[in-house]
Amino acid sequence: MDDYIIFILGTFISCFINSVILFQFIEDRNERVYDNHFFYYLIKIAICLFLSCINIIEKPIINILSWIIIFSMVNIILYDNKNNKKIYQILEIPVLILILSVCETVGVVILDFIFWKFEVHNIRLIIIDSMEITFSKLIVLIFYYLVISKLCRKDSKGKITRTQFWVEVVIIFFSIANLTVITSVISKVTSKTEHILLLVNMWFILFADLYFLYFARFADKYNQLKVKLRLLEQQSLLQYEYYAEQEEKYNESVKILHDVNNHLKMIENMYRTKEDEIAIAYTKEISQMLIPLALEEYTNNPILNVLLNDKKKIANYHDIKFYLEIGYVDLNFMEPIEITTIFGNLLDNAIEACDMVPNNKYIIMKLDKYYDFIVININNSAIPIEKWHLGKPISSKGKNHGIGLLNVENTIKKYNGSMLLEEGNKEFSCKIIFNQ
Numbered sequence: 001m002d003d004y005i006i007f008i009l010g011t012f013i014s015c016f017i018n019s020v021i022l023f024q025f026i027e028d029r030n031e032r033v034y035d036n037h038f039f040y041y042l043i044k045i046a047i048c049l050f051l052s053c054i055n056i057i058e059k060p061i062i063n064i065l066s067w068i069i070i071f072s073m074v075n076i077i078l079y080d081n082k083n084n085k086k087i088y089q090i091l092e093i094p095v096l097i098l099i100l101s102v103c104e105t106v107g108v109v110i111l112d113f114i115f116w117k118f119e120v121h122n123i124r125l126i127i128i129d130s131m132e133i134t135f136s137k138l139i140v141l142i143f144y145y146l147v148i149s150k151l152c153r154k155d156s157k158g159k160i161t162r163t164q165f166w167v168e169v170v171i172i173f174f175s176i177a178n179l180t181v182i183t184s185v186i187s188k189v190t191s192k193t194e195h196i197l198l199l200v201n202m203w204f205i206l207f208a209d210l211y212f213l214y215f216a217r218f219a220d221k222y223n224q225l226k227v228k229l230r231l232l233e234q235q236s237l238l239q240y241e242y243y244a245e246q247e248e249k250y251n252e253s254v255k256i257l258h259d260v261n262n263h264l265k266m267i268e269n270m271y272r273t274k275e276d277e278i279a280i281a282y283t284k285e286i287s288q289m290l291i292p293l294a295l296e297e298y299t300n301n302p303i304l305n306v307l308l309n310d311k312k313k314i315a316n317y318h319d320i321k322f323y324l325e326i327g328y329v330d331l332n333f334m335e336p337i338e339i340t341t342i343f344g345n346l347l348d349n350a351i352e353a354c355d356m357v358p359n360n361k362y363i364i365m366k367l368d369k370y371y372d373f374i375v376i377n378i379n380n381s382a383i384p385i386e387k388w389h390l391g392k393p394i395s396s397k398g399k400n401h402g403i404g405l406l407n408v409e410n411t412i413k414k415y416n417g418s419m420l421l422e423e424g425n426k427e428f429s430c431k432i433i434f435n436q
Helices: 002-029 037-056 059-079 086-117 127-151 164-190 192-258 258-274 275-292 302-317 338-356 404-411
Strands: 319-325 361-372 373-381 418-424 425-435
Touching: 002 037, 002 059, 002 086, 002 127, 002 192, 037 059, 059 086, 086 127, 086 425, 127 164, 127 192, 164 192, 164 361, 258 338, 302 338, 319 373, 338 361, 338 373, 338 425, 404 418
Parallel strands: 319 361
Antiparallel strands: 361 373, 373 425, 418 425
16 A cells, blocks of 8 residues: 555656646746636646646557647647647647656656666565666756757747856756765665655656756846846936926927017018018028927827927938827926837837838827827837737847837836737737726
8 A cells, every 4th residue: 555655656746747848938938828827727726636647547659649739739829839830839739758768767767877887686576667767867957957948949049147057957966966875775775665765856856957947047047037127227328318308308499489589570670671582591491490390299298298209300310200189298307218118119119110011111109098098009010920929020130129118018007907919911909998
């Protein structure tokens, strides 16, 4: 009875580790089709328990087919990847399971070599089976986290920090040394209780490895997010400072416009002295001088007015048709830096996308209020986007490119807003809605 309980526990641990790895692989490469996190937790638990029951039967062909079929269905039905063809999504799970199976075989071979090296004999069969599970899963964890996960990650492109590397190396060498010591002394242990305690110790080592390797990976992601956050803050500050400077220039322009009275008096004197032609020429000269100083007032927000006028000038310089449809919207509840973050980034991206289009370049921006919601809709001509990830286009200009969209998203979340990015018919669309 004790042997059967050990066998069930060992089988469950094996299935649990494989399930964690397979689900992590799927979620690293694909996006969830549904937003209900609790539903995915239930699916993970149900699949782990079901496959544990299948593995208890000890039919190798049925076992491997069950893993391939179930996880392939999960990958296709519950996850989606717009960047890869469906055939790749179908094949990646069988290939990964094959690789993990090879790793498990290598683990068993290593254990047999240790038994031979240390002349370990006369061990109960259930103990040998449990140790094979432990060693095989250790090799699986090492190979997956040090090789496969780094090759498949799109954010860091396989690169790791020096700290993360040494943390993983220490964890692996500690585990191998600990398991080797246990293996070398297990033949000298005669008590069934001591055998069980050694097995429990090995299983805890396995779980510790899973946790620390998983933790080391997310510690690296945390460091990357800290760097990205600094870039977000820096970009927002630079944008705000630029448009604040533009607003100061605008205010100075207004002061210049106040001096028009002096110019008008000069023109009046010219007409009185019958210098009509000179007065007309002077009027035209003054008019041309004042045109660049005038700003169109699209909204009641001075920063947004400066920004929109600036982007419209840039669009005209790039031969981009710029259409604005703005209703009565009061954005004074937002910080100036937030306004520059949202509209500056979105319009910069739209202008950049239009620059890649050979002809028919246009940007259509709509801003209006519906009940208590502010709605922003920006459409622009664009070439087809090759890759998407988590609902956002992936830029080919480097890992830090695309900070602007993340900055916009973080800003609108402050107002319980949402952003939807779409493309079709050579047009890119950005729809944003948030509370006032």
